[in-house]
Amino acid sequence: MSKAPAPAPAPAAPAEPAAPVEEKKPEKKEKPKAPKRRIQVHKLYKIDGDSLTRQRKDCPRCGKGYFMAHHGNRLTCGHCGYTTYTQKS
Numbered sequence: 561m562s563k564a565p566a567p568a569p570a571p572a573a574p575a576e577p578a579a580p581v582e583e584k585k586p587e588k589k590e591k592p593k594a595p596k597r598r599i600q601v602h603k604l605y606k607i608d609g610d611s612l613t614r615q616r617k618d619c620p621r622c623g624k625g626y627f628m629a630h631h632g633n634r635l636t637c638g639h640c641g642y643t644t645y646t647q648k649s
């Protein structure tokens with residue numbers, strides 16, 4: 561008794577897209593970093609002969625030695641964040 565070989569079922573080929581989809585990432589533009597500027601402490605003082613004058617105001621919260629930074633319309637303490645606004649006249 562010989563059995564006729566059954567017709568092989570057609571292999572179910574999964575319909576997959578052969579070509580892999582390339583993911584395009586948006587190119588990141590690197591910003592040119594500004595060079596860090598160190599504060600030039602010697603510019604905060606002015607020496608006239610024997611007398612020394614401070615060019616910046618002291619921070620009222622932190623006391624002497626903490627100078628306020630000039631930012632256009634305001635003075636800011638970098639230590640505690642104290643800010644005073646200078647009114648334009």
Ligand SMILES: [Zn+2]
Pocket residue numbers: 619620621622623626637638639640641642
């Ligand atoms: Zn301060």
